[in-house]
Amino acid sequence: MSNTSASNTLSVHSRAMFKAAVLLSQIYNITIGGQSLGWQTVHTDGSMISTLRSTCLAISTSNTVGIVGPILSREANFIADFAEIVSVPLISYAATNPDLSDRNAYSIFYRTVPSDKVAAMAIAQLFTIFNWTSCIIVYQNDEYGSGGLKALSETFKNNGVIVTQMIVFDITTFTFQSDLKSSFLSSSSRIVLLWAEANYTSVILQYALQYEIVGPRFTWILSSNVPLSSFNQSFNQNLVGILTIEPTTGDVVNEPINTTLLNAAY
Template identity: 55%
Template sequence: MFKAAMLLSYQYNITIEGEFIGWQAEQTTGDIIDAMDIMCRAISVSNIVGVVGPWLSREAQVIAPFATKLGIPVISNSATSPGLSDKNAYPNFYRTVASDFVAAVALAKLFIRYNWTSCIIIYQNDAFGTGGANAIVKAFNNNGLTVSQMIVFDITILSIDGDLKSLLINAATRMVIVWAESLYTSLILQEALDSNVVGPQFTWIISNTISLNSFNQTLYENLIGMFLIEPSVGSVVNALINTTLLDAAYSIWQQYEPESFPGSMNVENYALFAFDATWTLIQSLQQLCASKINISSSCLSFIGSSYCFDRHFINSKSLLDIVSGTEFLGVSGPIQFSDNVTDRIN
């Protein structure tokens, strides 16, 4: 939906100094050094005045401070670690997806609703996993619930720290929460299936959608009853969304990449968050440059050498003030950012 937003801006004739807004898309790998390398190379050869992304919280923890040095905003559609909410640590960071603390509070409410009292958390050892696990612990403590055990999944060696079967069988609870990316969740569940510590003896709650294709079909029955918790969009809870903008975005997508369009009912929520992140940046740049129309230099000018760490966006403060004051009805719901944290106001 990033491309759909950019192409839609062309269709709506949104221009900066008489030209359409340029863009480039890069695929990160999850390696924070690779993410920094991609960012540095792009900044060195182009006037990059904003970033949509990155996908992962551990990447955002590095890209956001770099963007602060450059003076440009970073708006993520998927980095959910609660630690990224710190406005003092990440003043140039914004996100259109909710923090995992919102998910943690929802989990606590779910446990109270069904009179569940305790759980085990399996989490990946990075910003996303650790941040999410800590948020769950905090939400549970606030509601008189117990996290009886924390189990680490090491994303470097792709393995549970310890023997999963004995850890779960010997635990006092049969509720298991997994806070891990889809790839790691699949590996964790495969080990759980092999160890026979899934349904119906255990109830599993996962934080990312996974494909069942990697599992033996004869074991599907053991996955019945598994819960999925993920960020939702306005349409799911009957909140207002911009249907005009959404229909236009879907039309653009089907026109330019029909083979990748999954159907309007199957578009991931993160894609809608990506559109709103991109649209926020587009509108902010348009407003910035409209306010600088009588200035001789370009509204997108940088100072410093071509080396990425030496560059700084001249109109940084003005652009950040505009992004912070953003308020519009997006395809995922109302878009507005908090004054005190980097989070979107829900």
């Protein structure tokens, strides 16, 4: 399952990796019930009902032994409940909501990406290194945003970091539930944590540039990687100093990876 509203690069890469994995299973003669693995892909659009409908159609027309995806936490939470009912394992490669780690609620949900609790701990370590004691949190109003907020709030509380403002970005109307500029300027903190998907991050940063609440007045930390080249070059100086926290592959930090399968996939 891949999401058409998510980053196009991520969507394309995820489908390619999924198909490569199935082809490798056939090369290595991995079978279930004596049958080789096949696949079908379902494109989602962020709508939980549409995602459920597509999933039901796919399962009803094939002998489905597992579901890979979806990308978004709000879709994964919804489909995980459905997968639990029909007893079909669900493996997400991008959904990071910490609630999905609850084995009592989601006993057959798995993921290949760390939950937001891991990212929150990494950010807390960053605050310790730079002796930052407070921050503003901006987050999108869905499972991904609320899950990130929960993970950050709990971790910061345990590390003595004060959250001075919590600002909600509505992903339907593309507006904030409070005045962004006045909230920033009235805050004693100059560190901003933006917990939003890449497409919403770009929109929020455009607002911040318009209101002149980016660098050098504020230091922003993003949970999603966005190409800064997509912004007007006249704002380059204002974008200096933006940090991004994101998962990476093991070889980047000198951890072992399965090179045998990677080489076979190529």
